[in-house]
Amino acid sequence: MAENKETRERVRALVKEVLANVPLEEEQKPAENLPKRVVVNSLKEEIGKEFDRDESAKSLITEDDLRGLDSGARLRVADNAKFTPLASDIVQEKAINLIKKSSRRSTTKVKTVAVGADHGGFQFKEQLKDFLSELGLQIRDFGTNSEDAVDYPDFAHAVAKAVSEKQVDVGIIVDGAGIGSAITANKLPNVRAAACYNPALAKNSRQHNGANVLTLGSGQNTFAEIKEIVEVWLAADLTEERHKKRVAKIEAIERQYKS
Numbered sequence: 342m343a344e345n346k347e348t349r350e351r352v353r354a355l356v357k358e359v360l361a362n363v364p365l366e367e368e369q370k371p372a373e374n375l376p377k378r379v380v381v382n383s384l385k386e387e388i389g390k391e392f393d394r395d396e397s398a399k400s401l402i403t404e405d406d407l408r409g410l411d412s413g414a415r416l417r418v419a420d421n422a423k424f425t426p427l428a429s430d431i432v433q434e435k436a437i438n439l440i441k442k443s444s445r446r447s448t449t450k451v452k453t454v455a456v457g458a459d460h461g462g463f464q465f466k467e468q469l470k471d472f473l474s475e476l477g478l479q480i481r482d483f484g485t486n487s488e489d490a491v492d493y494p495d496f497a498h499a500v501a502k503a504v505s506e507k508q509v510d511v512g513i514i515v516d517g518a519g520i521g522s523a524i525t526a527n528k529l530p531n532v533r534a535a536a537c538y539n540p541a542l543a544k545n546s547r548q549h550n551g552a553n554v555l556t557l558g559s560g561q562n563t564f565a566e567i568k569e570i571v572e573v574w575l576a577a578d579l580t581e582e583r584h585k586k587r588v589a590k591i592e593a594i595e596r597q598y599k600s
Contacts, residue, residue, distance in 0.1 A: 392417040397442040398471070407431045415440055419475075449476055449575040451510035457483040457500040459493035459522075462515025462559045465567060469513065472568055476575070481509055493517075494525045497556070501526035501534065504553050512554040513571065519558035526554045530595060533588070538562060540573040547577035551588040 392415040396406050402418060404427045410416065412435045420441045424432065432439065454473055458466035463485055473480050483499035485491045493516040500512040504526075512534075514522040519536040526534035534554035535546035538561050546552035555574050557567055579585060 391415070392440050396422075398475075401425070402428050404428050404431055407435075407437065410435065410437060412436055413438065417442055449478065450578045451478065451575060453479045453481070453509040453511075454575075455481045455483055455500045455503040455509040455512040456514070457496035457512070457522075458485060458515040458559075459496055459517070460485060460488045460490050461517040462557070463488050465515045465557070465559045465564055468564055469515070469567065469571065472571070473513075476572070478575075493521050497522035497525035498529070501529045501532045501554055505529040505531045507531075510553070511575075513557070514554065515557045515559055515567075517558060517560045519556040519561065523554075523556040526556065530599065531592075533591065537570055537574065539566075540569055543570045543574035544577045547574055548579060548581070549584050549587075550591075551579040551584070 394410060394414070395417040396402055397417045397419045399406065400419060400422060402422055402424045404425065407416070407428055414435070415438045416432075417440045431437070456466055456470060456473070466482075470480055470482065481503060483503070484496055493514075497514050497516070500514050503509045504512045512526070514526065514534075516522045519538070523534040523536040526532050532554055533550060533552045534556055535542070535550060535552040536556045536558070537543040537546055538558065543555065546555070552574075555571065557570065562570065579588060
């Protein structure tokens with residue numbers, strides 16, 4: 342028995358010695374540098390989102406507009422939106438949080454705007470009118486009024502003429518690329534038209550060049566992008582003296598060639 346006990350003690354000692362010399366595997370080391378949180382790219386837009394659904398373009402919310410919303414969902418609506426009786430009941434039953442869309446009227450530097458488009462820009466022009474009305478602007482629509490093929494210079498000319506004669510503060514024209522309308526508009530005196538495809542260009546055209554006509558390309562931007570471009574353009578203005586001086590030189594050059 343004593344011999345067996347001594348043998349077991351020697352085995353235990355040997356096992357301890359072996360275990361003491363076995364290195365830790367990589368997976369056993371503390372993961373000190375691993376990120377604490379991983380966000381899948383497809384979910385990034387959902388995180389931090391202020392609302393679950395946007396119905397702010399509608400003045401009347403019906404039960405169909407609430408279909409599929411979970412209890413406690415956040416619904417963005419226009420400040421003056423009205424609800425049908427059934428829609429009001431659903432809002433109460435599901436405890437839907439209503440997020441009122443704040444007015445953006447104070448950001449615009451103008452009050453009146455002329456709009457025009459050829460057949461390629463017609464649909465965007467119609468949507469743009471609703472957006473401009475939402476901003477509190479008075480709108481004069483110079484056409485076109487359908488998707489039937491027309492010539493863009495006719496409508497660019499009409500919008501630019503309204504700006505040139507100070508019938509409106511600014512003009513916005515939509516054709517396929519925005520370039521042809523800009524060229525046309527710039528033929529009229531007192532018009533500075535700029536074709537802009539992003540908010541940075543739009544802001545620059547107003548602050549640096551005093552642009553009073555904005556031309557857009559329906560084939561270049563989505564309507565969501567166009568709204569952002571227009572809003573930035575309307576909110577900017579020519580204020581710095583160094584830029585005013587340069588715009589004055591543009592006007593002086595124009596006067597040299599007036600007949």
